[in-house]
Amino acid sequence: MIWRRKKSGEPPGADLASIDPAQHADDDLVWRPSDERAKPTREPRGSLLSGVVGSVVEAWDEVRINRTRVLLSLIGIGVAVCALATVVGAGTVFGQAQTEQFERDSGRPATLTVYPPFMESGVEAADTTLFMNHMDNVIDRYQISHATPRFRGSITAHLVNGTQYSAVQGVSVAYGVMHRVELGYGRWLTEADEKRLAPAVVINDGFYEELGRPDLRTHPTIVLGSEATTTAVIVGVLSPTPYESGLDLSMLAAPMRELVGAAASDQGDLSYELWVPEEQWEQLQQIIVRDVTGDFGEGWQANVNRSDYLAWGGPNPLEPLQWVIGGIAGLILLLGALGLVNISLVTVKYRVREIGVRRAFGATAGRVFFAVMMESVVATVAAGVMGVALAIVIVQNPAVQELIAPGVQDLPPFPIGAALIALGASAAVGALAGLMPALVAVKVKVIDAIRY
Amino acid sequence: MPLLSLEAVTRSVELPDFSHLEILKGIDLEVDVGDHISIVGRSGSGKSTLLNLLGLIDNPTTGRIVFDGAPLEKLSGGKRDRKRGRDVGFIFQQFNLLSGRTALENVMTPLLYASGRQFWRRRALAEEMLDRVGLSSRMASMPDKLSGGEQQRVAIARALVRSPRLILADEPTGALDVETGGTVMALLDDVAEQSGAALITITHDPNVAALARRHYRLDSGVLSAIDVRHMLATTLPEAAL
Numbered sequence: 001m002i003w004r005r006k007k008s009g010e011p012p013g014a015d016l017a018s019i020d021p022a023q024h025a026d027d028d029l030v031w032r033p034s035d036e037r038a039k040p041t042r043e044p045r046g047s048l049l050s051g052v053v054g055s056v057v058e059a060w061d062e063v064r065i066n067r068t069r070v071l072l073s074l075i076g077i078g079v080a081v082c083a084l085a086t087v088v089g090a091g092t093v094f095g096q097a098q099t100e101q102f103e104r105d106s107g108r109p110a111t112l113t114v115y116p117p118f119m120e121s122g123v124e125a126a127d128t129t130l131f132m133n134h135m136d137n138v139i140d141r142y143q144i145s146h147a148t149p150r151f152r153g154s155i156t157a158h159l160v161n162g163t164q165y166s167a168v169q170g171v172s173v174a175y176g177v178m179h180r181v182e183l184g185y186g187r188w189l190t191e192a193d194e195k196r197l198a199p200a201v202v203i204n205d206g207f208y209e210e211l212g213r214p215d216l217r218t219h220p221t222i223v224l225g226s227e228a229t230t231t232a233v234i235v236g237v238l239s240p241t242p243y244e245s246g247l248d249l250s251m252l253a254a255p256m257r258e259l260v261g262a263a264a265s266d267q268g269d270l271s272y273e274l275w276v277p278e279e280q281w282e283q284l285q286q287i288i289v290r291d292v293t294g295d296f297g298e299g300w301q302a303n304v305n306r307s308d309y310l311a312w313g314g315p316n317p318l319e320p321l322q323w324v325i326g327g328i329a330g331l332i333l334l335l336g337a338l339g340l341v342n343i344s345l346v347t348v349k350y351r352v353r354e355i356g357v358r359r360a361f362g363a364t365a366g367r368v369f370f371a372v373m374m375e376s377v378v379a380t381v382a383a384g385v386m387g388v389a390l391a392i393v394i395v396q397n398p399a400v401q402e403l404i405a406p407g408v409q410d411l412p413p414f415p416i417g418a419a420l421i422a423l424g425a426s427a428a429v430g431a432l433a434g435l436m437p438a439l440v441a442v443k444v445k446v447i448d449a450i451r452y
Numbered sequence: 453m454p455l456l457s458l459e460a461v462t463r464s465v466e467l468p469d470f471s472h473l474e475i476l477k478g479i480d481l482e483v484d485v486g487d488h489i490s491i492v493g494r495s496g497s498g499k500s501t502l503l504n505l506l507g508l509i510d511n512p513t514t515g516r517i518v519f520d521g522a523p524l525e526k527l528s529g530g531k532r533d534r535k536r537g538r539d540v541g542f543i544f545q546q547f548n549l550l551s552g553r554t555a556l557e558n559v560m561t562p563l564l565y566a567s568g569r570q571f572w573r574r575r576a577l578a579e580e581m582l583d584r585v586g587l588s589s590r591m592a593s594m595p596d597k598l599s600g601g602e603q604q605r606v607a608i609a610r611a612l613v614r615s616p617r618l619i620l621a622d623e624p625t626g627a628l629d630v631e632t633g634g635t636v637m638a639l640l641d642d643v644a645e646q647s648g649a650a651l652i653t654i655t656h657d658p659n660v661a662a663l664a665r666r667h668y669r670l671d672s673g674v675l676s677a678i679d680v681r682h683m684l685a686t687t688l689p690e691a692a693l
Contacts, residue, residue, distance in 0.1 A: 047567040047568065047571075050566070050567040050568070050571040050572070051567070053571075054564040054565065054571060057564060058564055061553070061557070065552040065553065066552070353548065354550055354551075357544075357548045357550065357561075358561065358565075359509075359533065360507065360509065360536070360542045361536075361537055361542070361561060361562040361565060361610075361614075362533055362534060362536055362537010362538065362562060362565035362566075362614075363533065363537070363564075363565050364529070364530045364533040364534065364565075365529060365530070365533070366530065367533075367565065446504075446509045447500075447504050447509055447510055450544065450548065
């Protein structure tokens, strides 16, 4: 290869082009062997980028060439990473299912439950109508998008096999969203149901069973009430829950009040639930307390509490399970790493000549160290990627999700955190496993290695 | 200023009984840009030790080595490694091609330790170099699928791909038959001359040594200039050496 000086007008780098000497025999710009070649004034350091890229390329080449050996040694790592990512990913889905169940029971964070105010003396009950007007004002004034009254009581239901008492609650349409109402059949209450002459009801699965599971498309009805009766249309059936007992039905608040009468609410079975932003619930609580005094007068005490599950406190019920499975995954990872160290050490012994040749061609001790360690890291990260991919396939599989968290509404995406933790763990294991072989590689004597 | 100079260089090693064996004794040598030097010597005369010193792989016990104006003892390990990678190309008797890698990948290997254009254009440069040694059709071949002569040509391409200023050839034809060895040496001589690099050939073959312009003989650690005509006049190379 002959290097020549750049002619004016040539593009940058043209001086580096190799040319055929036969074609340039008369070219006085071609450097002759006797010419002294340009010398650098100082020893340049290799650029960091090319050094890092070069090490990764070397490492990948080594992994590629020895893929069978590498694959065998990485099965343990891949399985461990998969287990690790699956545990965290499945834990997230399971946690979501638990969360949704909590939200069904207690409402979404942050839910404020407002009861009618009471007198400090405790002798006088708040007027229900005044309280309802007060709450309508609060909801309107503070533009609370999701709020519902909850009238609770019981009602007589006329069934084929006689009359039975059923628990009943009167709520608004928003209750369905606020409590993640999960329906087995039909639909939840809508705004249009307010205009019905025959009130719409949503019953629980036990109730539905009592009715003989009629087809909802036939608009089945039930007769409710004892003195004044009304015929209600069943529009939906709740999904069965393991702990449900007895008959239960929900309907819009207005028809319920008409049906049950003011008696139930006057007995204290009335409250309001407000779903408010988590960061503002305390402020709203204070405002509602203040407004009660304004609307009801001195001496009246507000009764406002945060009632969603996050206000309960207590340990995470999923934590023990996650620790056990995480511990098993960690153990597998450790065993995989030990196997990798073993194989890497043996491999380095067989690569003494190659390392010597690389040193002869300019690889510094640091570069050899980094490259050998990178081989391990590249291999384990590749195994980690495979493990995470497998974990995603497992966790996102509908059958697995149904097994882990049946009926979950908002399936969470595979958690990025789990993937990053698993990849980080695999890279860390690779670095630790590569450390010892890298130290051995650095100690290789170039002279002995080439003669080896 | 010479490219490389050795001044009163000695190299000794400690034996198991804690005595010292002096392998090289008072070596003085100057290598200029474009030089072609041959060093002949019997087995055990210290040729490989001298090669390691010339290639900045080993340190002298006493004496001084100056490469490109920089005394060796003033270069840190990393700087010396980088200088070796950039300025010295090695050709080994047993080729020492990396197994499992194609001819092209073998030639690309030294460029992994380069920076800038040489690093980023390593494939193109390696292809160019293999083409230069007549192996453009064997780039994808594994070393074990190449003949001895082809393997040594790959080794030559690998040694020259970073355009070194000094090429060190350790018995370059030692593993080849006479005819192939002659072809390979002609190629090496040609490519080295065109690149302007200094070429030092260490050999026990007087025919190979005769291709050089300056000739030395290493005997019991002592380096001395010799007359190539005298060397070739001897029928048996072993007798001449």
